[in-house]
Amino acid sequence: MSTAPVRRWLASPAFRALLALAFVVAIGCAFNADGAFFRWSTHRDMLRQVSVYGILGCGMTLVIISGGIDLSVGSVVGLCAVVFARQTLHEGEPALAALAMVAAAGTAIGLVSGALVARFRVQAFVATLAMMVFARGLAKWISGGQKISQAIQHPDGTFSYVDLPPVFQRVDHRILGGNLSVVTLIFLGCVAVSWLVLEKLRYGRYLYATGGNEEAARLSGVPVARAKLLAYGLSGLFAAVAGVCQAAQEQQGDPEAGSTYELTAIAIAVIGGNTLSGGRGGIGLTLLGALTIGYLEKVLSINAVGESSRLMLTGAIIVAAVLLQRRKAG
Amino acid sequence: MPERLLALRDIGKRFGAVRVLDGVSLDLGAGEVHILAGENGAGKTTLIKILAGIHTDYEGAIELGGRPVRFATPHEANRAGISVIHQELSLIGPMSVLDNIHLGRERTRPGGLWLDRRGQAERALALCRQINLELSAEDLARPVEQFPLSVKNLVEIAKALAFDARILVMDEPTSALSRAEVDRLFALVGALRRRGCGIIYITHKMEEIYRVADRITVLRDGRRIGTAAAADCPEPKLIQWMIGREGSLQATAGPEAPGPGPAVLELRGFSVPHPLPGRPPAVSDFSVSVRAGEIVGIAGLQGSGAAELFQGLFGARGAVCTGSVRIAGRPFRPESPARSVAVGLCHLTADRKGSGLVSAMSVAHNVTLASLPRASPWGVLRPGLERRSAAAQAEALSIRLASLDQDVGTLSGGNQQKVVLAKWLETRPRILLLEEPTRGVDIGAKSEIYGLMRRWTAGGMAILLISTELPELLLLCDRILALHRGRVTAEFARAEATPEGILAAAMGSAERPGEACA
Numbered sequence: 131m132s133t134a135p136v137r138r139w140l141a142s143p144a145f146r147a148l149l150a151l152a153f154v155v156a157i158g159c160a161f162n163a164d165g166a167f168f169r170w171s172t173h174r175d176m177l178r179q180v181s182v183y184g185i186l187g188c189g190m191t192l193v194i195i196s197g198g199i200d201l202s203v204g205s206v207v208g209l210c211a212v213v214f215a216r217q218t219l220h221e222g223e224p225a226l227a228a229l230a231m232v233a234a235a236g237t238a239i240g241l242v243s244g245a246l247v248a249r250f251r252v253q254a255f256v257a258t259l260a261m262m263v264f265a266r267g268l269a270k271w272i273s274g275g276q277k278i279s280q281a282i283q284h285p286d287g288t289f290s291y292v293d294l295p296p297v298f299q300r301v302d303h304r305i306l307g308g309n310l311s312v313v314t315l316i317f318l319g320c321v322a323v324s325w326l327v328l329e330k331l332r333y334g335r336y337l338y339a340t341g342g343n344e345e346a347a348r349l350s351g352v353p354v355a356r357a358k359l360l361a362y363g364l365s366g367l368f369a370a371v372a373g374v375c376q377a378a379q380e381q382q383g384d385p386e387a388g389s390t391y392e393l394t395a396i397a398i399a400v401i402g403g404n405t406l407s408g409g410r411g412g413i414g415l416t417l418l419g420a421l422t423i424g425y426l427e428k429v430l431s432i433n434a435v436g437e438s439s440r441l442m443l444t445g446a447i448i449v450a451a452v453l454l455q456r457r458k459a460g
Numbered sequence: 461m462p463e464r465l466l467a468l469r470d471i472g473k474r475f476g477a478v479r480v481l482d483g484v485s486l487d488l489g490a491g492e493v494h495i496l497a498g499e500n501g502a503g504k505t506t507l508i509k510i511l512a513g514i515h516t517d518y519e520g521a522i523e524l525g526g527r528p529v530r531f532a533t534p535h536e537a538n539r540a541g542i543s544v545i546h547q548e549l550s551l552i553g554p555m556s557v558l559d560n561i562h563l564g565r566e567r568t569r570p571g572g573l574w575l576d577r578r579g580q581a582e583r584a585l586a587l588c589r590q591i592n593l594e595l596s597a598e599d600l601a602r603p604v605e606q607f608p609l610s611v612k613n614l615v616e617i618a619k620a621l622a623f624d625a626r627i628l629v630m631d632e633p634t635s636a637l638s639r640a641e642v643d644r645l646f647a648l649v650g651a652l653r654r655r656g657c658g659i660i661y662i663t664h665k666m667e668e669i670y671r672v673a674d675r676i677t678v679l680r681d682g683r684r685i686g687t688a689a690a691a692d693c694p695e696p697k698l699i700q701w702m703i704g705r706e707g708s709l710q711a712t713a714g715p716e717a718p719g720p721g722p723a724v725l726e727l728r729g730f731s732v733p734h735p736l737p738g739r740p741p742a743v744s745d746f747s748v749s750v751r752a753g754e755i756v757g758i759a760g761l762q763g764s765g766a767a768e769l770f771q772g773l774f775g776a777r778g779a780v781c782t783g784s785v786r787i788a789g790r791p792f793r794p795e796s797p798a799r800s801v802a803v804g805l806c807h808l809t810a811d812r813k814g815s816g817l818v819s820a821m822s823v824a825h826n827v828t829l830a831s832l833p834r835a836s837p838w839g840v841l842r843p844g845l846e847r848r849s850a851a852a853q854a855e856a857l858s859i860r861l862a863s864l865d866q867d868v869g870t871l872s873g874g875n876q877q878k879v880v881l882a883k884w885l886e887t888r889p890r891i892l893l894l895e896e897p898t899r900g901v902d903i904g905a906k907s908e909i910y911g912l913m914r915r916w917t918a919g920g921m922a923i924l925l926i927s928t929e930l931p932e933l934l935l936l937c938d939r940i941l942a943l944h945r946g947r948v949t950a951e952f953a954r955a956e957a958t959p960e961g962i963l964a965a966a967m968g969s970a971e972r973p974g975e976a977c978a
């Protein structure tokens with residue numbers, strides 16, 4: 131009897147996600163690049179680099195649990211980076227107003243995706259693919275196809291420069307004696323919000339029920355459409371947050387920012403053990419998935435593995451992790 | 461005796477510990493229409509699936525044209541000349557009629573690589589002519605999903621003929637057809653019979669049996685009860701065979717209802733449209749009044765409209781129904797499950813896996829799913845509150861489980877059903893619409909569920925019960941309505957209800973006087 135909980139834990143997705151993470155960390159210990167892997171600054175930088183992906187992974191997890199997928203988040207990062215840079219650098223708006231505007235823009239994109247999926251029954255893949263293309267176009271239109279930076283080009287061809295507003299530094303900053311990046315804290319904040327929604331709120335349960343068996347949920351009186359709207363809306367909001375972080379790290383608004391980030395976000399959720407068919411998973415798994423991806427990239431980069439090999443290895447490891455996660459039917 | 465096409469010898473089959481077929485033998489001659497009859501769960505579908513190569517693990521032997529065969533896949537059975545036309549057609553909607561007809565047996569040009577499209581089209585046209593299906597070459601290229609069900613049915617038969625099938629199995633082929641379409645199908649059955657095909661035909665409809673049958677075999681509880689020529693097997697004898705002696709089912713002792721109270725559910729002229737456009741309504745002009753503490757049964761065989769009645773009343777398909785509904789005296793308009801649950805109306809569906817449970821969630825979360833607004837004030841879940849109510853329901857319904865946190869999919873059928881029942885009871889309903897509440901449930905859990913139903917009605921609940929198991933209706937119900945083709949054909953008080961009478965009315969028998977069957 132006493133072994134049953136242990137055995138259940140060993141069979142759980144959380145354990146297997148930990149196993150995948152431990153495997154990558156073990157590789158890091160073995161190939162530590164003359165001790166570089168054992169320095170805290172390596173881990174700190176890994177956390178900083180994975181944070182934007184991780185923030186997107188949080189929203190992706192909510193959507194995946196509800197039985198959908200959100201391909202638009204990478205483009206929303208680009209859109210929000212551009213809007214944020216434009217409002218703060220060129221328009222000189224106060225940071226809070228710009229943040230509010232960006233949050234509204236990201237959420238609105240998410241809600242449109244959600245409405246297409248929930249009310250008009252467009253397949254999630256198609257609806258969010260369309261929003262991905264649309265948001266990227268919007269980002270380019272707003273920015274005129276140019277990166278929005280401190281250098282402002284005037285009609286006569288001359289440049290003037292503006293100071294970087296303090297909000298950029300505040301976001302791309304280290305605290306605790308330089309040992310932790312603010313973006314990492316923001317990522318952990320998004321994890322916390324997602325955890326609250328999924329574990330503590332009624333609508334979190336509705337997300338699981340919708341993804342698990344939409345028909346049974348609907349017939350039980352669950353507001354399936356509103357649950358989906360919430361998932362896509364939050365995914366858009368998180369993508370906006372990621373866009374601000376991206377802009378702060380690059381000190382500019384690049385309309386191309388965030389392309390293919392949606393794929394990394396999906397990889398993070400899936401490597402953690404969230405099932406793409408919906409109804410199962412949790413934000414803890416996504417956190418583990420983000421760390422796994424982060425360490426994988428870091429280990430490969432400190433060992434100076436070339437980009438081509440890095441991509442191929444990453445692909446192989448995603449497949450390995452997913453095969454490891456496969457649960458028996460039933 | 462004409463040439464014998466097929467012989468099944470002592471076929472047996474078990475699923476785990478449950479024996480579903482036991483020593484069933486059946487033979488089929490050329491040009492014969494052989495009716496396979498029996499109540500739901502008698503083993504007809506299992507037998508057919510063995511013949512079709514879907515179940516490969518069985519006892520006994522199959523002889524085809526005198527030679528023993530054993531099919532490992534459905535495709536092998538097809539190639540041997542056996543085609544099964546299932547209730548859910550096996551056509552692929554977006555593909556053309558032509559491609560569907562040849563699916564799995566595509567004709568190729570010499571060399572075997574390129575499709576012989578012209579040859580296929582010619583053959584398909586010839587096949588359609590044979591079965592009087594008037595389709596032009598352009599029609600053949602259209603997706604099969606654009607055609608009405610009756611045409612799809614015929615396309616399925618054309619597909620069977622493309623395999624040179626000599627043995628056709630039709631599993632309730634008319635359940636969704638209109639009168640004229642049924643006539644057309646029967647003309648085709650006659651033509652196939654003249655060509656020397658053997659047909660095994662499963663149906664619940666009395667008039668169909670006597671219209672097409674040469675011989676009839678009746679199964680009950682996985683055994684063959686008898687085989688007889690149709691002329692030697694009049695309706696009363698057939699019904700006697702299907703029902704047998706009274707089952708030994710009993711409800712565990714429960715308090716008797718203190719006598720019915722006020723009417724809680726009143727329907728007047730309630731009609732539910734058919735889910736497919738352009739068909740007669742699934743339920744027409746249905747009226748009933750159910751009082752607190754009462755169990756009213758609805759006896760209906762497949763296609764009777766009973767399931768659609770519950771869906772319509774529960775608002776599962778939105779506000780599509782007409783007629784008047786009153787719940788506890790107040791007018792009510794079915795429009796959504798959420799609204800119905802709010803006024804105390806719950807619907808246990810027959811498809812537990814598809815529309816009852818969320819199998820990926822735990823027992824506790826399934827139990828509270830329909831009553832979460834109460835269990836989570838201000839939208840915040842209260843795990844303690846939730847666990848307490850789930851535990852209380854598990855206790856009250858004696859759900860056997862290792863932990864409230866285990867996946868509900870790991871429970872046995874009976875316990876899963878109790879979890880769905882617990883989910884509805886958590887909403888504190890006044891009226892329960894129960895559809896096949898004991899389907900796929902073992903005998904022990906069955907009588908427990910009967911006992912629970914008694915207890916709930918004693919507590920003032922009203923229950924409408926759909927069951928295709930007559931002993932269940934007879935045991936539990938205060939009144940029984942027989943439904944056939946969407947209309948009530950008879951009403952029985954508890955004292956006057958007999959299995960024979962109910963079955964005859966549910967099958968639309970013409971022998972009962974004074975009943976119109978539309």
